[in-house]
Amino acid sequence: AQKITQTQPGMFVQEKEAVTLDCTYDTSDPSYGLFWYKQPSSGEMIFLIYQGSYDQQNATEGRYSLNFQKARKSANLVISASQLGDSAMYFCAMREATLSGYALNFGKGTSLLVTP
Amino acid sequence: EAGVAQSPRYKIIEKRQSVAFWCNPISGHATLYWYQQILGQGPKLLIQFQNNGVVDDSQLPKDRFSAERLKGVDSTLKIQPAKLEDSAVYLCASSLGVAGGAQETQYFGPGTRLLVL
Numbered sequence: 001a002q003k004i005t006q007t008q009p010g011m012f013v014q015e016k017e018a019v020t021l022d023c024t025y026d027t028s029d030p031s032y033g034l035f036w037y038k039q040p041s042s043g044e045m046i047f048l049i050y051q052g053s054y055d056q057q058n059a060t061e062g063r064y065s066l067n068f069q070k071a072r073k074s075a076n077l078v079i080s081a082s083q084l085g086d087s088a089m090y091f092c093a094m095r096e097a098t099l100s101g102y103a104l105n106f107g108k109g110t111s112l113l114v115t116p
Numbered sequence: 117e118a119g120v121a122q123s124p125r126y127k128i129i130e131k132r133q134s135v136a137f138w139c140n141p142i143s144g145h146a147t148l149y150w151y152q153q154i155l156g157q158g159p160k161l162l163i164q165f166q167n168n169g170v171v172d173d174s175q176l177p178k179d180r181f182s183a184e185r186l187k188g189v190d191s192t193l194k195i196q197p198a199k200l201e202d203s204a205v206y207l208c209a210s211s212l213g214v215a216g217g218a219q220e221t222q223y224f225g226p227g228t229r230l231l232v233l
Contacts, residue, residue, distance in 0.1 A: 004158075033219045043205055045159070045224035052219050091158050095220065101171045104149075104222060106158030 003027065004092050004107035011112050013082045020067070021077040021110045023092030033095040034075040035104070036066065040088040048090075051075055082114045118143065120225030122208050128231045134196040137228045139208030141189070147171075147213030148185055149222060150193050153205040165191065166213055198232045205229050 005024045013019035025034065036048040051059045051066045059066045067076040079086055092107045121140040129135050141148050146167050151159035162181065163173040167188040176183070180199070185191040195202055209222040 031217070033217075035221065037224070043207075043227040043229065045207060045209070045227075047221055047223060050219065050221060093158070098172070101164065101166070102217065102220065103161060103164075103172065106160075108156070108158050 003096075003105045004094055006092055006107035006110050008110045009108075011110055013079075013112065013114055015082055015084060015114055015116055017082055018078060018080045019082055019112065021079070021090050021092075021112065023075045023077065023107060025073050025075060025092075025094045027073075027094065027096050029096045031097065034066070034068070035093045035095065036064070036075075036077045037091045037093060037106075038086075038088045039091060039109070045091070049077070079112075084114050084116065087112060087114045120208055120210055120223055122206075122225035122228055124228055125226060126229045126231075128233065129198055130233050131200055132197040134194065135198055135230060136192050136194045137206050137208075137230075139191045139193070139225060141191075141208070141210030142223055145210035145212055145223075146188070147211045147220075148191050149209040149211075150183055150191070151207040151209065153207055153227070155204070159207055162193070195230075198230075200232050203230055203232045 032053045034051040038046045049061045049064045051068045063080045065078045089109045091109045093104050095104045148165045150162045153159040162176045163183045164171040165185040168185045183193045205227040207227045209224045211220045211222045
């Protein structure tokens with residue numbers, strides 16, 4: 001079963017506007033971590049932001065914020081004041097315990113295109 | 117602080133040939149991961165090392181893939197023999213691996229793009 005669901009294959013946003021990338025997750029473990037990564041065309045996965053399952057406040061890192069709704073099992077990424085350099089693939093991932101340690105499961109990603 | 121290093125960046129081989137990828141993690145990171153990312157998908161974990169021991173290799177196709185992490189630092193991932201479906205980006209990541217747990221962040225290298233013809 002898919003543990004991380006990103007329902008938007010592609011998104012467009014105009015420069016300087018805000019954009020929300022959706023992510024829902026599935027787990028029965030009370031302790032887990034949610035991550036967002038950016039993957040530009042060069043291929044490297046760049047860590048953006050982290051939200052812990054026990055965190056009371058939504059995480060923020062500069063122009064990135066995470067809209068964490070635990071009851072709905074959603075962890076949407078909000079990018080404010082979009083820039084042309086934000087054009088990339090964005091992956092939501094969840095880290096949770098397994099029998100052999102901890103695993104990071106990724107969604108299929110959302111392609112974001114920022115237009116002038 | 118230097119990031120995760122990988123080489124080569126690109127590799128083109130014919131099916132049934134062998135190929136090896138190299139990864140050097142962030143200094144001091146005890147845990148190292150190899151992921152396979154097929155076009156249009158998110159990365160999938162192949163193998164995880166804690167120092168030089170394997171923690172999880174449940175998704176590694178062991179009939180053709182092998183990996184080692186001698187001395188608990190650098191790692192190599194080998195495919196022998198390669199198949200067409202192995203065409204993908206192979207990403208190496210590392211994490212501190214000391215506190216562990218759900219909050220541990222993984223940092224990725226630039227990846228190796230493999231094309232099997």
